[in-house]
Amino acid sequence: xAKKLKxxxxxxxxxxxPKQEGTVxxxxxxxxxxxxxxxxxxxxxxxxxQVVFAVEVTEGRGAAEGEPSxxxxxx
Numbered sequence: 001x002a003k004k005l006k007x008x009x010x011x012x013x014x015x016x017x018p019k020q021e022g023t024v025x026x027x028x029x030x031x032x033x034x035x036x037x038x039x040x041x042x043x044x045x046x047x048x049x050q051v052v053f054a055v056e057v058t059e060g061r062g063a064a065e066g067e068p069s070x071x072x073x074x075x
Contacts, residue, residue, distance in 0.1 A: 003040035004060045008033065011054040023050050 009029040013021050027047055028036040037060070038044045048057055 005038050005040050005044060005048075006035055006058045006060050007038060007048065008035045008056045008058075009054060010056045013054065016051075016054065020051050020054075023047050024054060027051075027055070029055070 007027055007029065009024065009032050012032060013024050016024070027038070027044075040059070048055060
């Protein structure tokens with residue numbers, strides 16, 4: 001089971017450079033307080049490091065295989 005990272009957007013993207021805004025969107029974040037789950041890879045860690053001031057990261061255990069992540073569940 002791979003480690004997972006829960007990434008939450010905590011700051012508005014208004015005023016960010018276009019490159020930083022693109023990084024936030026590439027992480028799958030579009031709204032403040034939106035949470036997405038990613039595998040803990042060097043690529044994702046690098047993206048987070050570029051916008052660390054706008055996101056909050058918590059480490060979680062991996063989701064069971066075949067189970068959708070929280071960001072994919074529909075209410």
